[in-house]
Amino acid sequence: MELLKVSSRSSPNSVAGALAGVVRQHGAAHIQVIGAGALNQAIKAIAIARGYVAPSGIDLVCVPTFADVEIDGEGRTAIRLMVENRSGTVVDATDHAASPLHLDVTDEHVVDEALDLTTH
Numbered sequence: 161m162e163l164l165k166v167s168s169r170s171s172p173n174s175v176a177g178a179l180a181g182v183v184r185q186h187g188a189a190h191i192q193v194i195g196a197g198a199l200n201q202a203i204k205a206i207a208i209a210r211g212y213v214a215p216s217g218i219d220l221v222c223v224p225t226f227a228d229v230e231i232d233g234e235g236r237t238a239i240r241l242m243v244e245n246r247s248g249t250v251v252d253a254t255d256h257a258a259s260p261l262h263l264d265v266t267d268e269h270v271v272d273e274a275l276d277l278t279t280h
Contacts, residue, residue, distance in 0.1 A: 161186070161189065161242075162182045162186055162188075162189045162190065163189070163190045164179060164182070164190070164192070164264075165191075165192050165193075165264040166191055166192070166198050166201055166202045166205065167193075167197075167201070168196075168197025168201060169201075170198070170201045170202075171201075172201050172205040172208055173205075173208060175191075175201065175202065175205035175209075176205040176206070176208035176209040176212060177209075177212070179191070179206065179209040179243060180209045180212040180213050183213060183218065183220065183243060183244070183245065184213065184216070187244060187245055188242065188244035188245070189242075189243050189244075190241065191205075191240065191241040191243060192229070193238060193239050193240075193241070194231075194236055194237075194238045194239075203241075206220065206222050206243055218245045219245060219246040219247065220243055220244070220246070221243070221244060221246045222241050222242070222243050223244075224239055224241050224242075225239070225240050225242065226238070226239060226240070227240045
């Protein structure tokens with residue numbers, strides 16, 4: 161499943177665009193955050209993305225879980241938000257990627273590239 165990494169500096173609108181594109185293509189995505197600020201940005205992005213995909217008949221839902229990750233050799237606990245269409249069906253079933261897509265939307269430059277990858 162596609163993984164979008166979000167930080168407290170991520171733009172919710174940019175993350176929402178990337179998320180909407182991934183969900184349209186693949187039916188679901190994981191958002192990974194560490195910290196309250198990052199979680200805040202991710203939740204705002206999910207709310208915005210719901211508005212982007214609703215006209216296509218996609219009803220996004222979010223399921224939170226914990227994940228143990230290693231950053232710079234240090235163990236951390238992240239929150240992963242699984243975002244998927246409530247019905248579980250993919251509206252646009254075109255498969256554009258043979259391998260998993262990992263998008264780090266913590267940097268504005270990377271966000272622009274992520275949007276280019278997910279909107280084609």
